[in-house]
Amino acid sequence: MNQETMIGLSKIEKALYWMIPPILGAVLGWFLPVIAEWVLTIPIVLLKGPLEFITSLNSFWVSVIAAVIGIIAGLFFSQYIFNEILKVFISDQNVRLLFKEKEEIIEKKDISTVYLENKDLVILGDSGNELYREQIESKKALVESAFKNHGYKWKEEDPFKNQYERWVADHPDFPSHINTLLLARERAMLENKHEEAKILRKDLAKLGVVIQDESKRQYVRMVS
Structure with missing residues (x-):
C-alpha cells in the first residue's frame, strides 16, 4: 500500500470549525449595541466610556461593522484551531x-x-x-x-509500562543533569506551565528519558 492516509478532522468537523466561529462572531457583533446598553445597566462596569460611545452611535451601522469584524475574527479563530490540531x-x-x-x-x-x-x-x-x-x-x-x-x-498500551520508577529529587539512579531537568519539569507542572513541561519532556526524550505523568508526579525509565 503506497497511498498516504491522513488522520485529522473529518470533512464535517472541518465544515463546523469553519462555520461556527464566524457565525458566532457575526451574531455577537450584530447585537453589540444591545449588549452595550445592557452592560451599562450594571452598577459597577469596566470600560464604561467605550460602551457609552458605542450606544451613542447609529445602532444599525455599529451592528453591520461589528458583525463584519466578528466574522473576520471568527475566521482567524478557526485558522488558529486548525493549527492547534495534530495532523498525521x-x-x-x-x-x-x-x-x-x-x-x-x-x-x-x-x-x-x-x-x-x-x-x-x-x-x-x-x-x-x-x-x-x-x-x-x-x-x-x-x-x-x-x-x-x-x-x-x-x-x-505502553509495552514498557512495568519499567517506570517514581522520580524524586536527586534520584540516585539518574545522572545529575537528568535530575536537574526532571526537577525543572516537576516545578513547571506544579506551576501549571504546561508548555514549559512539554518542552522539557522533549529535551529529556532526546537524552533517552521516557516519562509517564500521574497526578503531577513523574514516573521515569531510562533507555539503554
Whole structure:
C-alpha cells in the first residue's frame, strides 16, 4: 500500500470549525449595541466610556461593522484551531506529523511501536526511546486502523509500562543533569506551565528519558 492516509478532522468537523466561529462572531457583533446598553445597566462596569460611545452611535451601522469584524475574527479563530490540531500522514515509508505549522517526519524503519496513552499519540523507536508524543483528536479505532493498514506495529498500551520508577529529587539512579531537568519539569507542572513541561519532556526524550505523568508526579525509565 503506497497511498498516504491522513488522520485529522473529518470533512464535517472541518465544515463546523469553519462555520461556527464566524457565525458566532457575526451574531455577537450584530447585537453589540444591545449588549452595550445592557452592560451599562450594571452598577459597577469596566470600560464604561467605550460602551457609552458605542450606544451613542447609529445602532444599525455599529451592528453591520461589528458583525463584519466578528466574522473576520471568527475566521482567524478557526485558522488558529486548525493549527492547534495534530495532523498525521501515514505511508508505507514514513509518518509525517504536522502540528502548529511544524512538520516532523519519522521513517518507518525507525519506528518499533505506536500506541495511544490517554489522548496522546506516542511513537517509540527501536530501543524503546520516545520519538514523538502529541495529543490527537481522532478516535482510537481510526488511528489504530490507519497505522495497522500501513504495517506499523500497534500496541494497546505502553509495552514498557512495568519499567517506570517514581522520580524524586536527586534520584540516585539518574545522572545529575537528568535530575536537574526532571526537577525543572516537576516545578513547571506544579506551576501549571504546561508548555514549559512539554518542552522539557522533549529535551529529556532526546537524552533517552521516557516519562509517564500521574497526578503531577513523574514516573521515569531510562533507555539503554
